[in-house]
Amino acid sequence: MSAQAQTHDHRDAGASELTPYRALHSHAELELELAGRAELGALAGLAESWEELIAGLPTQPPQAAAPLLESALLIHERTRIELLRMREALLGELAGTGRARRAADGYGGQLKRRPLTDLNA
Numbered sequence: 001m002s003a004q005a006q007t008h009d010h011r012d013a014g015a016s017e018l019t020p021y022r023a024l025h026s027h028a029e030l031e032l033e034l035a036g037r038a039e040l041g042a043l044a045g046l047a048e049s050w051e052e053l054i055a056g057l058p059t060q061p062p063q064a065a066a067p068l069l070e071s072a073l074l075i076h077e078r079t080r081i082e083l084l085r086m087r088e089a090l091l092g093e094l095a096g097t098g099r100a101r102r103a104a105d106g107y108g109g110q111l112k113r114r115p116l117t118d119l120n121a
Contacts, residue, residue, distance in 0.1 A: 021065040021072075024053050028075040035082040 027050055034043040061069060 017062050018065055018068065020053065020056055021061065021068040024057070025068045025072045025075070027053055028072040028079070032075050032079045032082065035079045035086070038086060040086075 027046065031043060031046055031050075034040075034046070
């Protein structure tokens with residue numbers, strides 16, 4: 001086998017060794033994209049495939065996978081921050097709704113309450 005063929009075979013083996021890490025990285029990017037679009041149902045649907053990707057990884061990753069893993073970790077942190085922002089926004093909206101309801105109840109207390117059923121019917 002020529003030196004060029006051996007180098008090509010070595011590159012192919014290294015590339016295939018990184019395939020699961022590239023898939024993991026792509027998955028993390030998709031999660032961030034879905035979180036950014038507030039597609040929480042689709043994001044939740046990815047949890048199982050993430051677990052499958054993780055389960056297929058060796059206990060000790062190859063050194064060449066380090067940049068992919070570091071990037072995936074950073075993307076995951078960005079996704080977590082995006083989800084926290086969404087949570088805070090939703091909690092703020094719920095608090096506003098509660099205040100509006102209490103205000104409406106305050107005004108409603110000034111009106112004469114009618115029974116929900118008509119006893120004369």
